[in-house]
Amino acid sequence: MVLSQLSSPTRRWLGLGVGAAILGWMGLGFTLGAWLAPAKTVTAAPQTSAFHPKTPSTTPSAGTGPWAIGHTAPWSAALTTLTGHSTHLARGSQGTIVMAMASWCLFCGYEDKWVWPTLAKAHPHWAIDIVDVSPQGGIADPGPQNPPFHGHDGVGGPLSVTQMQATMRQYVQTYGLHAANIHVYVAPTATQQTWNITSFPTIYVLNSHGVVSQTTPGAVTVSQAQALFH
Known part of the structure; x- marks a missing residue:
């Protein structure tokens, strides 16, 4: 059909x-x-924060720029004292800690309030160099020692290098950074650009030979910071 x-x-x-x-x-x-x-599989882009506290890295890894792991530290980099005199990093006989920081950063404030004063006494032959590399005003509230990292960022506008020095003078008094082996500096504009710090704080460990041996992009507690001294 x-x-x-x-x-x-x-x-x-x-x-x-x-x-x-x-x-x-x-x-x-x-x-x-x-x-x-x-x-x-769709993988989300990693989320990063310049202010997120990190556990210190004890495994040397490759780096770039003046702070590359295994390279001699930038000892000749131009810095200024808090009274405006030209200077360079201080160097300890057993090693040196360099913290590139910002006065407004609560994590940097935690280090300067609770970590470095304690470890400066425990390691008198180490130099601890605190370098403000952020031309932004404000002084952080570091919060309590425990729980850590529960303070607040400071608030302020753009600063000149001279204004950074004035801010850090107040910072030193606020935090009581008076140990003989703690040195506080301000990075002039050229050094800020050369170092190109994007995470606050960034901590560098320099061995007794002046070579960068460790780095950690973020804050550490006292117990974590002990691992940086060797």
Whole structure:
């Protein structure tokens, strides 16, 4: 029997049946294709924060710029004292800790309030050099020692190098950074640009030979910082 000999209702139902069958086969094909295709994983971009506290790294790794692991530290980098005199990093006979920091940073404040004064006494033959590299005002509230990192960032506007020196003079008095082996400096504009610090604080460990041996982009507690002295 040819299709033209069928009644209109019959042809209509037959057409609907064929269409449903075709759609069913198409759906099955899509299902099988999706099942057989290799799975794709969408990975979110890593979220980073310049102020997130980190555990210190004890494994030397490759670096770039003047603070590359295994390279001699930039001892000749221009710095200024808090009274405006030109100077360079101080060097300890057993080693040196350099913390590139910002006066407004609560994590930097935690280090300067609770960590470095304690370890300066425990390691008198180490120099601890605190260098303000952020031309932004404000003095942080470091918060309590425990729980750590529960203070607040300071608030302030852009500063000149001279204004940074004035801010750090107040900072030293606020935090009581008076140990003989703690040295506080301000980085002039050229040094800020050369060092290119993007995480506050960034801590560098220099061995007795003046070579960069460790680095950690972030704050550490007293117990964690003990691992930096070796």
